Amino acid sequence: MKVAWAGSRHAVEVADRMACLVASDPVFRKDTRTMLSRKELFKDTLKKAAHAWKRTVELHLTEEEANLLRLYIDQPGYVDLHWVMFVPAIKGQGTEEQQKKWLTMAYKFQIIGTYAQTELGHGSNVQGLETTATFDPSTDEFIMHSPTLTSSKWWPGGLGKTSTHAVVYARLITEGKDYGIHGFIMQLRSLDDHSPLPGITIGDIGGKFGSGAYNSMDNGVMRLDHVRIPRDQMLMRLAQVTREGKYVHSDVPKQLLYGTMVYVRQTIVADASRALSRAVCIAVRYGAIRKQFGSKAGGPETQVLNYKTQQSRLFPFLASAYAFRFVGQWLKWLYTDVTQKLESKDFSTLPEAHACTAGLKSVTTSATADAIEECQKLCGGHGYLNSSGLPELFAVNLPACTYEGDNVVLLLQVARFLMKTVSQVASGKQPVGTTAYMGNIQHLMQCKSVVNTVEDWLNPAAIKEVFEARALRMAVNCAQNISKAPSQEEGFSELSPDLVEAAVAHVQLIIVTKFIEKLQEDILGHGVKEQLQKLCGIYALHLIHNERLGKLYAQVRPNAVALVDAFDYTDHYLGSALGRYDGDVYSALYKEAWKDPLNETVVPDGYQEHLRPLLKQQLKLSRL
Numbered sequence: 001m002k003v004a005w006a007g008s009r010h011a012v013e014v015a016d017r018m019a020c021l022v023a024s025d026p027v028f029r030k031d032t033r034t035m036l037s038r039k040e041l042f043k044d045t046l047k048k049a050a051h052a053w054k055r056t057v058e059l060h061l062t063e064e065e066a067n068l069l070r071l072y073i074d075q076p077g078y079v080d081l082h083w084v085m086f087v088p089a090i091k092g093q094g095t096e097e098q099q100k101k102w103l104t105m106a107y108k109f110q111i112i113g114t115y116a117q118t119e120l121g122h123g124s125n126v127q128g129l130e131t132t133a134t135f136d137p138s139t140d141e142f143i144m145h146s147p148t149l150t151s152s153k154w155w156p157g158g159l160g161k162t163s164t165h166a167v168v169y170a171r172l173i174t175e176g177k178d179y180g181i182h183g184f185i186m187q188l189r190s191l192d193d194h195s196p197l198p199g200i201t202i203g204d205i206g207g208k209f210g211s212g213a214y215n216s217m218d219n220g221v222m223r224l225d226h227v228r229i230p231r232d233q234m235l236m237r238l239a240q241v242t243r244e245g246k247y248v249h250s251d252v253p254k255q256l257l258y259g260t261m262v263y264v265r266q267t268i269v270a271d272a273s274r275a276l277s278r279a280v281c282i283a284v285r286y287g288a289i290r291k292q293f294g295s296k297a298g299g300p301e302t303q304v305l306n307y308k309t310q311q312s313r314l315f316p317f318l319a320s321a322y323a324f325r326f327v328g329q330w331l332k333w334l335y336t337d338v339t340q341k342l343e344s345k346d347f348s349t350l351p352e353a354h355a356c357t358a359g360l361k362s363v364t365t366s367a368t369a370d371a372i373e374e375c376q377k378l379c380g381g382h383g384y385l386n387s388s389g390l391p392e393l394f395a396v397n398l399p400a401c402t403y404e405g406d407n408v409v410l411l412l413q414v415a416r417f418l419m420k421t422v423s424q425v426a427s428g429k430q431p432v433g434t435t436a437y438m439g440n441i442q443h444l445m446q447c448k449s450v451v452n453t454v455e456d457w458l459n460p461a462a463i464k465e466v467f468e469a470r471a472l473r474m475a476v477n478c479a480q481n482i483s484k485a486p487s488q489e490e491g492f493s494e495l496s497p498d499l500v501e502a503a504v505a506h507v508q509l510i511i512v513t514k515f516i517e518k519l520q521e522d523i524l525g526h527g528v529k530e531q532l533q534k535l536c537g538i539y540a541l542h543l544i545h546n547e548r549l550g551k552l553y554a555q556v557r558p559n560a561v562a563l564v565d566a567f568d569y570t571d572h573y574l575g576s577a578l579g580r581y582d583g584d585v586y587s588a589l590y591k592e593a594w595k596d597p598l599n600e601t602v603v604p605d606g607y608q609e610h611l612r613p614l615l616k617q618q619l620k621l622s623r624l
């Protein structure tokens with residue numbers, strides 16, 4: 001089952017090695033993280049990142065191993081933006097020459113970069129960004145400026161205190177004309193003493209949700225006061241400005257400017273499956289240990305995992321963890337395929353890649369955030385303790401519903417893609433890829449459900465047809481209602497809540513389809529495929545609230561712990577007293593409690609100043 005989850009024996013081996021490397025190194029300890037102040041936590045992040053780089057160099061780690069090392073350190077920091085966004089932005093939007101110059105320094109950590117797009121006044125609406133980059137032909141420079149308070153760059157990870165450079169997104173103005181948003185490489189801080197360069201006001205935006213979480217990261221604010229940069233620091237793969245100041249757009253779609261976001265959205269789907277699997281691992285293992293109430297005759301108490309209500313709340317998350325894992329593996333293939341096509345100027349699958357990455361990022365992160373919160377409740381009071389690992393997991397993964405694109409905004413992008421496809425089908429064009437099912441419109445608009453028993457629901461063809469019909473009918477219904485509106489734009493706006501639902505149905509069809517396709521592969525291990533088939537049934541059925549789920553839950557219950565053990569997480573990475581592999585929950589909870597700084601003294605700080613006088617005062621009054 002480990003191989004089915006990881007994707008290959010090699011993946012299992014590398015993951016085990018990196019997880020153990022992190023778990024065995026005291027520098028990477030996590031157990032006191034939520035007890036640190038904001039400054040201590042930030043400094044701890046710098047220490048871990050520097051140590052990780054040192055180990056990467058000492059051990060000659062590959063890029064795959066280094067990425068896994070960062071993942072198992074499990075502490076958001078500037079390195080995430082450097083590797084996940086700054087480097088990909090230069091790769092995707094820089095010329096060969098610019099890549100050579102800047103990536104050479106970035107790969108050696110001679111500079112630390114971030115991705116500075118969002119502003120105080122605009123995040124979702126990229127075309128509304130206000131920062132300006134005005135070309136000055138007299139000096140062959142761009143003048144980078146924040147014209148308004150709302151144009152302050154706001155949120156970029158690492159910007160506050162760490163990054164020395166950034167790809168800054170700004171309105172390109174040359175010869176008095178505004179050509180919209182383009183990317184520019186800017187140095188922000190001196191490489192000698194780390195002080196901000198002249199004209200740059202920069203700092204952290206303040207504390208964020210949760211006690212640890214993104215408070216380990218210095219998300220920053222930056223204002224630019226007419227800062228000059230050389231013309232060749234405009235990322236010029238998609239467009240150029242000549243020495244004379246002429247704007248020249250290359251022959252690639254302008255949407256490639258958004259390429260970094262597409263890349264990151266596809267990685268976030270894998271992140272979501274990992275976060276969800278961690279929460280499910282904790283809740284399933286704890287549910288097998290925790291006993292509450294038993295037979296009236298004083299018999300042994302019952303494992304809470306045996307209660308049908310616990311199973312109906314938890315097993316859809318177990319199924320979703322596997323579903324998101326498999327669709328994330330497919331999405332990585334899709335992204336790689338689109339990127340290769342772009343190299344040969346084939347832009348035909350760019351719209352599909354945008355719709356799939358936007359839709360899957362949205363659906364998987366929303367479901368994961370909701371599931372982690374429910375897993376906290378599934379663990380009762382102990383799920384609320386930091387030592388359960390669940391509050392931190394929730395706080396770190398909740399913002400994924402917003403960063404890299406607000407989930408509703410992204411679903412509306414999917415809806416726009418679906419409406420375009422429906423109208424193409426109406427004009428006789430055969431849809432392909434993930435919308436191919438829309439070509440079967442006659443059948444799917446009339447077909448009656450062919451599933452009646454639980455066994456029917458384990459028939460992949462039946463499941464797929466139900467989800468295709470559901471998605472198509474919702475999309476066609478929206479299209480028909482939009483066509484009745486005074487204008488397409490007005491109709492789209494009025495119908496936007498229904499369009500979001502139609503987009504979700506389309507994305508869920510993709511997830512179910514990819515789970516079914518995974519089951520058609522050769523899957524190693526005795527009985528593994530059968531278990532995955534049941535999980536596929538649970539994932540599909542729970543989305544359409546089918547009453548036959550109970551039978552499937554009962555069939556999964558005996559293997560529930562084995563299915564979460566297959567995620568192969570070390571206790572260090574899981575970071576949970578409830579989810580420990582050895583199940584020694586109560587002694588772990590008790591031991592963790594005493595680590596809290598509040599327990600450093602038996603009489604708490606503040607007693608002498610605030611508690612003793614009050615108690616003495618009240619005691620005196622009571623004797624009057």
Ligand SMILES: CC/C=C\C/C=C\C/C=C\C/C=C\CCC(=O)SCCNC(=O)CCNC(=O)[C@H](O)C(C)(C)COP(=O)(O)OP(=O)(O)OC[C@H]1O[C@@H](n2cnc3c(N)ncnc32)[C@H](O)[C@@H]1OP(=O)(O)O
Pocket residue numbers: 076077080081084085115117118123124125126127157217255256258259261262264268271350351354402403404405406409413416417420
């Ligand atoms: C902090 C994290 C640390 C640790 C965690 C580690 C890892 C996690 C990884 C990363 C997370 C890190 C930090 C987060 C970083 C950020 O948040 S970066 C900022 C992210 N911001 C966004 O995502 C902004 C979202 N908004 C947009 O993408 C765009 O504004 C929009 C797509 C919503 C709208 O763009 P417009 O230019 O206005 O276009 P439109 O009019 O809607 O559409 C025009 C046509 O273009 C097509 N299109 C739009 N986008 C794309 C795209 N990306 N690719 C291809 N095509 C695109 C669209 O479909 C339209 O096509 P038509 O044919 O219909 O015309």
Ligand SMILES: Cc1cc2nc3c(=O)[nH]c(=O)nc-3n(C[C@H](O)[C@H](O)[C@H](O)COP(=O)(O)OP(=O)(O)OC[C@H]3O[C@@H](n4cnc5c(N)ncnc54)[C@H](O)[C@@H]3O)c2cc1C
Pocket residue numbers: 081115116117118121122123124125154155156157214219399402403404405406407408409412
């Ligand atoms: C932890 C974290 C890290 C981040 N890191 C970075 C970073 O490194 N670099 C960077 O550039 N940015 C970063 N961001 C910013 C992030 O990308 C934006 O917050 C995100 O794109 C959402 O934009 P917004 O904040 O403007 O939300 P808004 O768009 O203002 O959303 C507010 C509400 O308005 C709704 N809404 C907006 N537009 C529409 C519409 N057209 N139709 C219907 N509803 C709509 C949304 O659904 C939402 O409910 C980070 C954010 C977080 C939380």
